[in-house]
Amino acid sequence: VTTLETRGDALRQAWASPPGLEGFTSAVNHKSIGKRFVVTAFVFLLVGGLEAMLIRTQLIRPENGFLDAETYNQLFTMHGTTMMFLFAVPMVEGLAMYLVPLMIGTRDLPFPRLNAFGYWCFLLGGVLLNWSFLTGSVPDGGWFAYTPLTGPEYSPTAGMDYWLLGVTFVEIAGVVGALELAVLILRQRAPGMSLLRMPLFVWSILVTSGMMLVAFPAVITASILLELERKLGLPFYDPGAGGNPLLWQHLFWIFGHPEVYIMLLPATGIVSAVIAVHARRRIVAYELVAAALVAIGVISFGLWVHHMFAVGIPVLAQTLFAVASATIAIPSGIQVFAWLATLLQGRPRWTTPMLYVVGFVVTFVAGGITGVMVAAAPFDWQAHDSFFVVAHFHYVLIGGVLFPIFAGLHHWFPKMVGRVPSEGAGRLSFLLVFVGFHVAFFPQHILGLRGMPRRVYTYGEAVGWDGYNAVSTIGSYLLGLGVLVFAYNLVRTWRRGPVAPDDPWGGDGLEWSTASPPEVHNFRRLPVVAGRAPRWEPAPVPDERTASAVTTLTVPEQGRRQQLHTTMVAAEVDDVFSVPGSTPWPLWTAVSIAVALVGVLIDHAFLAVLGAVLVVAAGLRWTSPPGGWRADPSTWADLEAPASRPGGWHGLLLGLVAVGCIGGSFLYAYFYLLVTTGGWPPPGVGPPAVLLPSVAVAGVVAATVAVGVAGRRVEARVPALVLAGLLGLAALGADALDLANLPFSPADHGYGAAFVTLRAFAMVVLVAGILVLGVALRASLRRPDDPWTAAVLQITRLLWVFVAATAVVVWSVVQLTPRVSGGEGGSRTGSVPHHSLATGIGSGTGGDAPR
């Protein structure tokens, strides 16, 4: 016993966060960060809910004067934005960060500092968005922010800038969280937990993470382009200058539709977890459910156009997207019937989490059915942008996402806090939430069919909408009350609820084998599993290698935070690795980004540049070796034998997937504008210069070769890195020189704007490559023989492959397209149809009248 106690103390010491304010700003533990995500997201739920109550109050009767038009438009914009970006996604991410390491039997996430950084980005981004209320310039363009309404001409206040910068900041948190969770799930599962033994919640998070890495870049790109249009006049979305407002809609919905499933899939994962435990039966048809999760993830990327059925897309295309949208009913149906079969065969207990799950099934299935209806293109011509759609997506998002989140919070609360919430208050909250929800949103279907468009701050008396609206508003108050009861229950429990046992529900998963709340290191001895429900099965006898690995890890070597890598598919023991401890640098990096964004927001160039410089400085500090450059080498020189691939390599790979998708979105924008304006370059603009860009791309390729040499040959490492750096700098110089002497301005035409952004993207990637070269060079000079340095070099090589690929692709596109597409002078918008139409009307200046 004494030995075990001592081991526990040593582990506790190694993993503990410092106390007090220092601990608060520098904690990186997945449980601290996960809890912060959950609590912050819940606060934003209350903020978004308050906004909803105000909206509903305004609509309670016709011609109501409670809110003016401007305030109403601000409130529905912030309501949607808050619920999507600041509540739903961070909430499920926070739950995943807290729970997944426990569920898969590991101690922490693979990149704890990155995780902390994600939280600070989320918090600061959320604060930035809501700061707009204090300045009066509140975003008011709707949560999907269609251009040109949100462009510089029709939204001249800073409101949209708050929106674009705040949302992008929060999206960064989403991307790094996704990357982190994916690497965690793929590399750190307990020995024996093969892919097909993972809990379904973990499956849902894995799929969701993949989706976020691909989907979020599209909206990040769309936002960057719009901010460039607003601040620098680059006309991406301006049809008068070779832009196209529909480009925004495509980019936004390429993100926006997967976004729905990014919220929904983790929620279904929660449902699977809750049903199994509270029906005391494993989920039926596990393999089908896991396959359904993957299928939904893939299909969701093929549906975006069904948000655009009213923009005049050819009927055939509409039908194809309708078919694609309807197919998602199959994987959804599989999940629903798997839950039903489990309930039929199990012995359900009607606890609060289970009630929320039943409420979920009833509501979500209804929302799914109306989803098939609105995916039916012809019917959508009626339903689109009406209250029918409002009803539909609230069925999906409240019924399908909020109910499961509440089920999950109640279910895991004893684990996270160590106290059991009251069942009575929980059931009361369910009753209010469920009844209130349906009273609020069922009538909205009818309102939509009776012609009420969404986003109207008022309506006349003669249209017959008053009764339904009054009922809906009363329902929304009940729903709001239910949420408050739920919140009150948790807060009260947190302060003085009955103490929870380790496993209050008789759960199946590894999370229930930890203390409530878990110790800072989660497991004293890392678990080994042999089935899908480890707690319901006899403990396996691990093989010798596994046993020795988990035994070794019961004592932290030299106080390091050691974890176990396992193989991706079979989860066999791979190697031991260490993660860094508490540090405030993630916070300072996030603050630096905030400084830069505020600089952009208030048009303060110095502040923006200062922020950017601080980001680089903080990032370099962040990338120092464990213990810092000056630390005694003995504390880290004898790191464990490195795996074939360090964890950071996988992290970078996924990060590059996301950055590559940003680049891909820039390319999409380039080609979309090229095609819809009928060929590039526009009249009067020649094809781009060849010499300097070609020199630059050759330099980048040569530098990449040098980086490769540095990675393979230890003796040539330093000179090769120096050479690569010089080549990279030369390429950067050539690019900059070329862009400085462009014969056209990027603000003149969509062509120039897309051309320059694509080139600038390649240059930013190149700068990142050069900075990392600096880190690699420093490591090679100061710690030439360390495994850490070898890992840095592996990562540098991977990055440079990406740098070179980007340079070559961008060079090919910008050089070839103007020469191939012919540029018939065919700016379609040069002979804009609406001019001819407008001149047919009135005195002929209608279209051009100054306003």
Place this chain on the structure above:
Amino acid sequence: VRRLAVALTAVLLGTACAGEPSALDPAGDTAAQLADLWWLMLAVGSVVWALVVAVLVRAAMGRRDGDGEPGDWSGQRLVVAGGIVLPVVVLVPLLLLIFRVAEGLSHEPRQDDVRIQVVGEQFWWRVAYENAASAVDANEVHVPVGRPVTLELTSVDVIHSFWVPNVAGKTDLIPGETTHLRFEVDRPGVYRGFCAEFCGIQHAGMRLVLVAQDADEFDDHVRRLAQDAAEPREPLAAEGQQVFERVGCASCHAVRGTDAAGAVGPDLTHFASRRTIGAGVVANTRGNLAGWVVDAQGVKPGNRMPPQPVDPEDLEALLAYLEDLE
């Protein structure tokens, strides 16, 4: 009880009274096809939903013992039947039907259609009839019954969307593009319409009226719209015309046949024939008109018309002139 049931059904299904907008009270074949599709989908969807809830209730009522094996066959079978077979059986015929309806209601304009151009502006609709170059109107679209109509839609500022629920689905008005909405109305009447795409502060106040009338009446209406304004018939109205030009109305509004040629706001040549003021926000009555002229911002905050400080006598004359523009 029966009457109560009928009334309840009416409330739940949203049956609209005359004059109230509703996609389920079709005024013509186009909207009728969409409404039929809705009723069919509602019926099928309700059955599917009831099925799921029935299984759920069954699960709640019956208590079973024992923990079935993970690969339990009967459970798997339910999942395959409900999750794969059921959606396929329901969706394949439905999708085929949807494809047929969509094709039949294609918005591609055809040769013999009545063509009407509609331009969206923040926050009103500019309307022109193709068969009479100067037949210009605003916020009111007249169509003949029994003839296919194609609207040619575009916008000069932000994206709007044209929606008259009783008549057809909606189509967006997009700057830099021309989109089409093709439909047929069979039942004469006056139908309310709305801008359905959020377009700024007065999105809610961007409404319209669609008037379906017999072909003769329609032709008369368009012919009249094409004419210049008649000379004021009464002295007060003539005085009002001077006020119109003096206080600056003419800098934004046109009255064809006079010097007033502003093009920022709606053409007022046949203003008195319109049913509404401010793009469907209030009825075109004398009182509403006076309120609108003096303080349009009070009626529809955020629209582009500035308040007009007109003294009472001038206002009388101005109203007389405007009411004379038939």
